[in-house]
Amino acid sequence: MSDKIIKAILAGQPNSGKSTVFNNLTGAHEHVGNYPGITVEWHTGTRKYNNATFELTDLPGTYSLSAYSEEERVARDFIINGDYDFVINIVDASNLERNLLLTLQLKELGVPVLVVLNMIDLAKKNGINIDKEALSAQLGMPIVEAVGYESNTVNVVFDAAEKLYDSLGENGGKTALKLNAEEFAKSKTTEEEIAITSARLAEINRMCGIAVMKRHSDSQSRSDKVDAILTNVWLGIPIFLFLLYLVFQATFTLGAYPMDWIEAGFEWLGDWVSGFWPEGQDSLLKSMIVDGIIGGLGGVLVFLPNILILFLAIAILEDSGYMARAAYLADNFMKHIGLHGKSFVPMIIGFGCGIPAIMATRTLSSRKERLITMFIIPWMSCGARVPIYMLLVPAFFPEAYQATVMWGLYVLGIIVAIIVAMIMSAFVMREENAPFIIELPPYRFPTFRTVGIHTIERGWLYLKKAGTIILGISIILWALAKFPVLPTSESEKFEAQRAPIAQKLEELKKANPDLETLAADRDAAQEERNGLEEDSALAEAEKETKTAQLDKQLEEFNAKLATYDDLNGQIEDINNQEAEEQLAYSYSGRLGHLMVPVIKTMGFDWKIGTAIVGALAAKEVFVAQMGIVYSIGEADEESESLREIMKKNYSPLVGLSILVFCLLSAPCVATFAIMVKEAGWGWAFAQFITCSVVAWVVSTLIFQIGTWLQIGTELLIK
């Protein structure tokens, strides 16, 4: 038997579980959510089943095909003109009547339809018993029952779909469509639309009278009771803010543990790879691997746990049904700044990543609300900025304040977004606001499976991005920081300075052969002393005597090693000078220096300048670039954590200025590109420029005022 290619499209109302079914059927793991309009673009997937290849297209969820909103138009045009064999209509069985409104429209169009009664378990639990055969006879369509995420759904749906395909015959079943489409698509007055919908509802009532048995059930009223609290006039908003706070607390406190392990792992890897080259020998390949790849990538991957936790939290909020409530709560506020409660959903997604967030604004039906929402999304601090915060916040702020600073950054982003939105709605786009209608899906416990898939999927995307884009950029940035190499005349100058000192050192070692062992012993003693402070097994008194003992030993060592230390120190200084000069000579250094006049008002040096250019490619690159600049810029062989390096080179005030700049500055190129696609070049450039200017102004203010008041201007480590 030859292979069949069966093309089907999935249509269904929002919250019908369409995306879950689509993911299950195709084996793809598309984003699944529980608020209106999660599918904002077509998704296609193929799956081999028996002798057939299924090509599935997932249409945006729509309540009807009357084409009043963008999604409806997209869905209707595809149904009328698209290349497919039949429609798989996903129907929420627990909400049958309203879902059948769409089914009836498909019937009127005359396309072949397979109806999937989804969430049949929930319907039964709610006391809704559907006589599948009777309903099928009434509709004149084959019907199967399914539970979206169960693996059995694949067999049930594909078996029925194959049967339907076989029955369609040579010309397919769409001959009726061509006759009906014209009549269907004809524009109608509102009165006509109401009359038609009434007739459809009457027809649905008649069918359900025959095919559906309902018993009273209280599962919906349970949802209502929960809503009485969660949407309460006084409690709703405090609970909402508290939940957001919990999400961020969890992201940063729980994430800290696995972070330490990953960080330690990369440090070890760097040292291990360095070990393949003889000590002191410089090799380009080694520098590229250790400084470029491990330094750059490690800095980014360390933050995977935080990002996973953040996505996990967003997934739980979405899948439980809370997001729709949050949209209502948010609308009370949003309407005052020219936005819609539903703008809140893209904004929350924006905390994960700006790209899906901007795409999710398609669910907003008013142009004004949609454009303003897109415009302010870059200020929703995305997951890619998390690495920057995680690097700098613990470096510059005492532990007790770290969560608050982090929370404060998110809030600052939101405040800036609000101000810009208000200005835009008052002066730039003076159109009327749309009304607010939102569906509240019943609360459900998020299943481990969907939340897990969702989180792993997002985490995998992050890893893929790290492995491809960020890896590539890391190598390019490394090369820009490494080349051109200092001219020989320059490096000879340093060599000339170094040679006499190195010779003195050699002579000293020859005269005192035990110097090296002595130095090693001192390191051991120092380490023991450092370990003492954290040793909880020791009594306080014992600790003190031991510390005093070790301090005395160390002093003796230092006295014996004084000349040795001095000479080594001199060599290191020269090495650092050379490395610094090399970096300043490189392309990266030159670009950074060019930026200095503009960025110095914010307290930035040229090294930070190179990092903010890198961050345009992807925000995480900021961290990678700081790692690269400082591992090339410091001749020091020992790998030191980037946080320590930042503390040594920048004051807490500069740290804060960087944090705020990274929060507010222009989005990454990928976000820019999606903005061009969704809103056009003009809006994308306007956004880019506004972000840059706002970031520069706010950071400059912070740095200048801080300097004037002398707050946080001292280095934490000298």
Added chain:
Amino acid sequence: MSLKDSTNGDTVRIISINASDANVNRLCSMGILPGSDVQIVNNKLWGATHVNCMGTRLILGRDLPQKINVKLL
């Protein structure tokens, strides 16, 4: 009376909707149109009404509830 004037727990029948065509159409596709019955779940929200329409919970916000004329059943 308008939807906004109804009390929690009431079931009301919609008489007319005085909103723009786009909004009437949107409500229509969600099953809210003249002749259909809705139950008031919670009217004590900031300017919004939580209704049950054919088993679906909807929140109608802003000034929409004032624009929907209903009669008590």
